[in-house]
Amino acid sequence: xKNKRYLQSCRKVEGDEVYTPFYAVKPLLEFIxxxxxxxxxxxxxxxxxxxxxxxxGYKVVNxxxxxGQDFFEYEPSEWDIIISNPPxxxxxxxxxxxxxxxxxxxxxxxxxxxxxxxxxxxxxxxLELLLFDKRVDxxxxxxxxxxxxxxxxxxxxxxxxxxxxxxxxxxxxxxQKALKEI
Numbered sequence: 001x002k003n004k005r006y007l008q009s010c011r012k013v014e015g016d017e018v019y020t021p022f023y024a025v026k027p028l029l030e031f032i033x034x035x036x037x038x039x040x041x042x043x044x045x046x047x048x049x050x051x052x053x054x055x056x057g058y059k060v061v062n063x064x065x066x067x068g069q070d071f072f073e074y075e076p077s078e079w080d081i082i083i084s085n086p087p088x089x090x091x092x093x094x095x096x097x098x099x100x101x102x103x104x105x106x107x108x109x110x111x112x113x114x115x116x117x118x119x120x121x122x123x124x125x126x127l128e129l130l131l132f133d134k135r136v137d138x139x140x141x142x143x144x145x146x147x148x149x150x151x152x153x154x155x156x157x158x159x160x161x162x163x164x165x166x167x168x169x170x171x172x173x174x175x176q177k178a179l180k181e182i
Contacts, residue, residue, distance in 0.1 A: 018138035020085040020108055022177045024155075025052040027130065027170040028106055031162050032081065037061060039079035041071040042086050046180035049083055072097060081105065081162070088113075095122045095158070104161040108136070111154040128165070130157035132172045139179055 025048050032038070032053075040049045040062040053060045061076045063069035071086075072093065082105035086094040091113050098105045099122045111131075113119060136155040140148055 017087070017141050018085070019140070019179055020048045021137065021139060021174075021179075022048040022052055023172060023174050024108065024136045025049055027132070027172065028083065028157060029056055031130075031159075031164070031168075032058065032083070032106075034058060036080035037078055039063070039076055039082050040084050041069075041074075041082060042084045048177075048179060049085070051179075053083070075101070079103075082107070084108070092116070092118050095119055098122075098160070099125055104159070106130070106157045106159045106162055108155055109158050111156050113158060126160045128159040128161075128163035129167050130159060130163060131167060131169050132156065133169070134172050134174070136172065137174070 029052075034057055037059045038053050038061070040047060040053070040060060042064060043050050043062040044064050044066060045051075045062065047062070050060055050062045061079055063071070063074060063076065080103065082098060082101070082103065084106075085108040088110060091107075091109055094107065095113075096118075098107065114123075132155070135151045135153070137149050137151045
């Protein structure tokens with residue numbers, strides 16, 4: 001069965017907590033202007049988004065539920081672009097809010113997020129895709145040191161007002177780097 005891993009994957013809340021590896025942030029950098037303030041609304045200081053963007057000289061504002069900042073209720077006073085890997089189970093609500101905020105965004109989501117009447121109503125307002133030559137392998141809450149290989153789904157950046165074309169292809173250069181030291 002081709003989709004065995006997908007069918008056996010965890011669909012519970014704890015299966016929703018996956019963390020982007022550093023190598024999956026790098027392809028975005030060429031498209032993000034340095035003079036913009038980046039809001040990472042689902043990220044703590046140790047996230048690959050926050051660390052990479054700051055190391056590259058971007059001004060970053062991050063927030064998370066752990067800090068009492070719920071994306072659906074909280075908005076920083078200053079920001080220009082949202083960049084993050086939101087909880088996949090909340091993708092409909094996250095996308096709706098991003099389109100309501102009417103600012104540029106880049107969200108790392110499963111490619112299957114393209115399928116939905118509800119999301120379609122958002123996407124017709126503008127959608128760009130950053131697609132990769134291979135699947136992104138994610139860190140899990142059990143392992144911040146190494147990402148788990150053999151991911152069962154493909155991911156892409158779903159963007160609005162970021163990319164130069166509707167579909168952009170990039171190669172992922174995978175490497176291991178710990179998100180945080182234990």
